[in-house]
Amino acid sequence: MKSLIPALLLIFCLAVVSLFVGVSDVSLWSVLNGTADQRQVMILLASRVPRTIALLLAGSGIAIAGMILQMLARNRFVEPSTTGTVESAGLGMLVVLLLAPDMPVMAKMLVAAVFALAGTGMFLAVLRAIPLRSVLMVPLVGIMLGGMISAVTTFFAYRFDLFQSMGAWANGDFSAVLRGRYETLWVAFALTIAAYIAADRFTVAGMGEEFSTNLGLNYRRIMAIGLVIVSMVTASVVVTAGVVPFLGLIVPNIVSMAMGDNLRKSLPWIGICGAGLILACDIVGRTINAPFEIPVGTVLGIIGSLFFLYLLLRRQSRVA
Amino acid sequence: MIGISGVSKSYGQTVVIDDVSLTLPKGGLTSIIGPNGAGKSTLMSMIARLLPIDRGTVMVDGLDVALTAGDALAKRLSILRQDNHLAARLTVSDLVSFGRYPYSKGRLTDEDRGHIERALTYLGLDELKHRFLDELSGGQRQRAFVAMVLAQDTDYMLFDEPLNNLDIRHAVAMMKLLRDAAKDLGKTVVVVLHDINFASCYSDHIVVMRRGRLFRQGVPEEIIREEILIETYETDFKVRDMDGNRIATFY
Ligand SMILES: Nc1ncnc2c1ncn2[C@@H]1O[C@H](COP(=O)(O)OP(=O)(O)OP(=O)(O)O)[C@@H](O)[C@H]1O
Ligand SMILES: [Mg+2]
Numbered sequence: 098m099k100s101l102i103p104a105l106l107l108i109f110c111l112a113v114v115s116l117f118v119g120v121s122d123v124s125l126w127s128v129l130n131g132t133a134d135q136r137q138v139m140i141l142l143a144s145r146v147p148r149t150i151a152l153l154l155a156g157s158g159i160a161i162a163g164m165i166l167q168m169l170a171r172n173r174f175v176e177p178s179t180t181g182t183v184e185s186a187g188l189g190m191l192v193v194l195l196l197a198p199d200m201p202v203m204a205k206m207l208v209a210a211v212f213a214l215a216g217t218g219m220f221l222a223v224l225r226a227i228p229l230r231s232v233l234m235v236p237l238v239g240i241m242l243g244g245m246i247s248a249v250t251t252f253f254a255y256r257f258d259l260f261q262s263m264g265a266w267a268n269g270d271f272s273a274v275l276r277g278r279y280e281t282l283w284v285a286f287a288l289t290i291a292a293y294i295a296a297d298r299f300t301v302a303g304m305g306e307e308f309s310t311n312l313g314l315n316y317r318r319i320m321a322i323g324l325v326i327v328s329m330v331t332a333s334v335v336v337t338a339g340v341v342p343f344l345g346l347i348v349p350n351i352v353s354m355a356m357g358d359n360l361r362k363s364l365p366w367i368g369i370c371g372a373g374l375i376l377a378c379d380i381v382g383r384t385i386n387a388p389f390e391i392p393v394g395t396v397l398g399i400i401g402s403l404f405f406l407y408l409l410l411r412r413q414s415r416v417a
Numbered sequence: 418m419i420g421i422s423g424v425s426k427s428y429g430q431t432v433v434i435d436d437v438s439l440t441l442p443k444g445g446l447t448s449i450i451g452p453n454g455a456g457k458s459t460l461m462s463m464i465a466r467l468l469p470i471d472r473g474t475v476m477v478d479g480l481d482v483a484l485t486a487g488d489a490l491a492k493r494l495s496i497l498r499q500d501n502h503l504a505a506r507l508t509v510s511d512l513v514s515f516g517r518y519p520y521s522k523g524r525l526t527d528e529d530r531g532h533i534e535r536a537l538t539y540l541g542l543d544e545l546k547h548r549f550l551d552e553l554s555g556g557q558r559q560r561a562f563v564a565m566v567l568a569q570d571t572d573y574m575l576f577d578e579p580l581n582n583l584d585i586r587h588a589v590a591m592m593k594l595l596r597d598a599a600k601d602l603g604k605t606v607v608v609v610l611h612d613i614n615f616a617s618c619y620s621d622h623i624v625v626m627r628r629g630r631l632f633r634q635g636v637p638e639e640i641i642r643e644e645i646l647i648e649t650y651e652t653d654f655k656v657r658d659m660d661g662n663r664i665a666t667f668y
Contacts, residue, residue, distance in 0.1 A: 290509075297518065297522065300515070301518060305501055307462075307467045310467055311496050314487070321453075358505040358507060359507055
């Protein structure tokens with residue numbers, strides 16, 4: 098637990114950097130010695146601080162959701178964007194745009210969460226119905242399911258001329274996060290705390306239904322709780338910033354390699370590393386091609402796909 | 418006492434457990450033997466409520482396993498299955514700690530820690546306790562799983578082929594450990610065994626399953642007999658008395 102402190106300090110430094118990177122020039126120094134003008138303080142409070150907080154909450158939330166999903170599906174290769182969760186949340190957003198575009202953000206998030214829940218539940222039901230021989234089939238099934246759901250979304254988005262608005266969330270981007278538009282992410286944060294409280298249950302569930310039953314854990318109930326957490330966290334991130342791919346895959350796998358899957362020990366690390374990775378990717382995306390921004394979803398997409406390949410190749414070499 | 422009455426199980430059209438009624442006395446070590454596919458694991462899983470029972474009931478100390486709350490039963494009865502594969506990456510001591518989950522729900526007390534340490538020591542895992550399960554040999558992993566069940570410290574302990582992957586020294590140690598648990602701690606231990614001579618030397622009671630049915634049951638002297646073994650396994654056997662034990666040879 099003690100070694101968490103340096104890690105937290107590192108996150109804090111990244112967060113400070115994140116606050117002072119951007120097109121408009123706001124410097125840490127001018128804020129500290131009071132020479133910053135009103136416009137600069139305004140930018141900091143209305144845009145930079147919300148963006149950084151949103152990144153922290155989304156990063157830790159998605160990483161933890163990814164880990165829980167891996168325990169529930171008992172598969173290392175799944176995360177919200179390979180289980181149909183993200184795509185279902187997107188479909189939910191489309192439904193909101195079509196039927197009740199003026200809903201408050203929180204209500205939008207809840208609708209998206211209900212869709213995400215249904216989609217992820219369907220994925221897990223498929224896994225139960227067809228026991229898969231290969232671990233790689235599991236994410237493939239999820240990606241196929243997600244593809245089907247997003248095809249439906251695309252079809253209706255075209256029909257109703259909503260393609261522009263739907264396109265915006267397809268790639269995670271925190272540049273539009275403003276005060277008043279990211280607060281649903283606190284729901285994700287509350288749920289990650291809940292996940293930590295139930296950490297031992299998720300670890301037991303990760304040992305499988307028979308182990309759980311032997312230890313007196315109600316397997317179905319913990320599956321349901323896990324599904325709700327994963328769906329709500331994913332939906333709140335998708336509604337706020339869009340799809341953040343691969344984060345829920347990379348972070349849990351790295352932490353698992355280093356310290357195993359006893360979630361009581363590893364969940365805090367997963368949260369911290371998730372926040373750190375997304376902050377770092379966001380900073381890279383904002384500086385590498387300044388003054389233009391590369392969305393964090395794109396940066397993560399590149400890093401994540403490389404990491405995914407590494408995981409696959411590593412597995413091959415261990416089997417061989 | 419475990420009371421099994423009229424239990425049946427089918428998969429589709431295939432009946433794999435056919436109307437089995439059986440009483441396993443409280444205390445002592447009972448071995449279940451029988452050829453592959455006889456239904457030993459299926460029966461054991463139904464006793465431990467891991468598999469739904471199609472027909473019939475299983476009562477453990479007067480509690481119907483199908484109706485009793487899962488967490489209450491987890492403090493009375495534990496099971497180690499035949500194949501254990503974990504997707505989660507846990508250390509040996511993590512795994513054994515989860516044996517205490519029914520009592521502590523994750524918040525370990527000193528008493529829990531005592532059980533965990535003892536289980537690790539009994540199974541000779543002190544040196545290995547910080548290793549990950551996927552970094553162990555098959556036999557070491559098997560011992561870790563047994564230690565977990567031991568830490569669960571229930572009155573009834575079911576082990577499906579606990580000698581899997583164990584070398585001779587560890588197999589003997591395991592059987593002694595289980596017998597001592599029955600004798601000294603008053604546990605009721607039920608094991609599925611393929612090694613007939615272990616069953617013969619260590620059991621108080623032997624149950625023979627064949628083709629989904631209860632074939633014979635009794636004390637070792639009644640069961641370890643040439644005609645019964647030949648009929649059970651459809652293989653030639655010779656049974657000798659050695660140092661007061663009945664030993665079967667079958668080459
Ligand atoms: N899920 C299942 N679906 C269909 N048939 C099954 C299933 N599980 C077990 N069976 C069948 O039930 C029968 C009993 O299986 P069981 O595992 O109980 O045998 P066993 O006595 O434990 O054998 P072994 O000594 O090989 O462990 C076997 O014929 C098996 O093929
Ligand atoms: Mg078996």
